[in-house]
Amino acid sequence: MKIERELFRKFEKIVGEEHISDAEVARVCHAYDATKQRAMPDVVMWPYSTQEVSQILQLANERRIPVYPVGAASGMTGGALPVYGGISLNMNRMNKIIEIDKANMISAVEPGVIVAAFQNEVERLGLFYPPDPASNKFATMGGSVAECSGGLRGVKYGVTKDYVIALEVVLPTGEIIQTGSKALKSVTGYDLTKLFIGSEGTLGIFTRIVVKLIPLPEKIETILASFKSINNATDTVSSIIASKIVPRALEFIDEEAIKAVRLYKGSGVMKQTKAMLLIEIDGSPETVRRDAVRIMNICKNNKAFVVRKAETEEEVDDLWSVRRSISPALYTISKGKINQDICVPRSNLTRMLNKISKIGTKHGVKIVNFGHAGDGNIHINILIDPSVPEEMRRAEDAVGDIFKETVNLGGTLSGEHGIGNTKSKYLSLEVKPRELKLMKDIKNLLDPNGILNPGKIFDTTN
Ligand SMILES: Cc1cc2nc3c(=O)[nH]c(=O)nc-3n(C[C@H](O)[C@H](O)[C@H](O)COP(=O)(O)OP(=O)(O)OC[C@H]3O[C@@H](n4cnc5c(N)ncnc54)[C@H](O)[C@@H]3O)c2cc1C
Structure with missing residues (x-):
């Protein structure tokens, strides 16, 4: 055009x-x-x-x-x-933090504010904005509200939608609307704020975002546990939650991801490691001290052969560096990857990982898994050479099977990355015709000429 x-x-x-x-x-x-x-x-x-x-x-x-x-x-x-x-x-020129209201523990920002910059600013005041996509050093508040971003701390603190309480939105027709209020509770009419969160830039453009904040936790402890079997690791996840401890992060890393990291940075991870858990807890110093001991015991009872608690800031960094290196490390063992972020009920995590492994074998593709085990959100990486069409086709077939199994196990196609144009053809696997029509009706009502972010969420290929 x-x-x-x-x-x-x-x-x-x-x-x-x-x-x-x-x-x-x-x-x-x-x-x-x-x-x-x-x-x-x-x-x-x-x-x-x-x-x-x-x-x-x-x-x-x-x-x-x-x-x-x-x-x-x-x-x-x-x-x-x-x-x-x-x-x-x-939207990057609209990047002001408009207000941090300490008394009410809320803040208003423009959409171009970088998530980590906002987090640093509120933390200086002893306040906390928990949603933390791993991309927080560059992702914007507007993009993260549009995708309803999650992140490492979702298991304890929830995701972006749990913090956004009001929005200023420009509709596709140019009308400006205000949703929600500065009050923490509001049941006045339909919750339009929630409708726009996660709408992937298809219903309106956010120009002002109001979020609630919580007090910054006093103490954090980080623990790493290595296992000789995936099932021992996933059983540990269930045991931790069953013991009524909710860590602020509970990350799972599988054997292939660990191997890639070892090749990438020569990390000291032991060769017999088949799965790792990175566990972070926060709260008052007494609670954190007590829960750290309980978690380390749970790991040992589930046959963890290494359990390490970080004692210094450097050690915390060292433990997290394995997790942070996975994405770049995968490019050292593969020319490309197809990345999915399915989410299943926590109790079905082990079953889902076993299904993924079988699907990989069936289609002859290597699949690497890591992610937010605490909330059942697995980042699946199918390693491919994008220049080989046959390999791409097998990978796409594997994705289709993975999505079908995810839905069968009560899960969802996307825990935090959204549908965009990469998953739109699979949407109807999860969303039934009546609900899909309702979603399309909402889109048509707000955007009658289909000018805002066309080609996203809904399949336009047929
Ligand atoms: C290395 C890496 C790690 C990541 N880790 C995570 C993670 O842990 N958790 C997670 O959830 N995601 C993660 N992501 C995905 C991504 O970073 C998030 O979805 C992020 O919130 C997108 O923000 P952005 O500013 O880059 O948005 P963009 O990519 O620019 O846009 C995302 C969507 O938001 C819309 N949009 C942007 N601004 C506005 C606005 N003002 N109003 C309305 N719509 C708007 C766009 O049209 C688009 O549909 C990761 C990405 C990378 C590259």
Whole structure:
């Protein structure tokens, strides 16, 4: 799609000539996200205010131009990709922390604020914003609300939707609406805030986000346990939860991921390790001390052959470095990977991991698993050479089987990365026709001309 000069000038009038570009360099910079797909926008705009976003959407809606909101483009499912061209609307200039209200423990931010920068700011005041996608050093608040990001601490503290209490949203028609309130409780009418959280930039553009905060925990302990069998590790997860301890992180890493990390950084992980758990607990110093001892005993009772508690900041870093290195390490053993983030009820974790292993064997593909075992959210990585079509086909078949088994076990296609365009063809495996129609009706009601992030969530290929 070409944006004619006359229309370009109208957009330029709204955002200012320095904040609109159809130069190739700007367009290429907005043609990718973390999925490594490629789709070029026709023009990029960097709005500065709600009014500018509103005017852009109004004009785009009149002219039926697709608009794709973008934060840091770290999404894993193609959410920010301009698959039908049109406008990439980069929200990074709207990056102010508007208010931190200590008395009410709430904060209002613009969407372009980086998650970790916000977390650091509130932590200086003894407050805590728990949602922590591993991408928090670059992901934006807007992108994380649109994806309802999770992260390591989800098992204890929940995900983004558990913290967002109000939103300012610009609808695809350009109308500006306010949802929710600054009050922590509100049952006035339908919960529109929740409708927009996780809507993947398809229903409206957030220009102001209000979140609740909680007190910063006083003490944190980190424990690593190594096992000679996957089942021992997953049984440990169940035993910890059954003992009524809820860790703030309970991460699972399988043998293939450990091998990749060993190759990548020569880590000191022992060769006989088939699975590892990284466990982090927080709270008052007395509770944390007591629970650390209980957790270490549970690990030993489930045949952990190494149980280590970090004693210094450096050791904490060292223990977490294994987990953080997995993604880059996988590229040392494979040219590419297909990444999925299914989530099953915690009690079905062992069964699901066994199913995944069988599916890998059936389709002749290597699958590496790690992730947030505490909430049943597994990051599945199918290792592939993207230049070999036959390998890609087998990997896609494996994905289809994995999704079917996930749904059979009461799980969901995505725990935190969303549907985007990479999973839209599988949506109907989980969402039944009536509910799917309702979702499409909501989309059509808010976006009658289908200009906001078209090509996402719903399958447009048939
Ligand atoms: C190394 C790595 C680790 C990751 N770890 C995690 C993890 O642990 N947990 C997790 O949940 N995710 C994780 N992710 C995925 C991703 O980082 C998150 O989904 C993140 O919240 C996306 O933020 P972003 O600013 O990059 O959004 P983008 O990728 O730019 O956009 C994501 C979606 O949000 C929409 N959007 C952006 N801004 C707005 C706005 N203002 N209003 C409305 N819609 C908007 C876009 O259109 C798109 O659909 C990871 C990604 C990487 C690369």
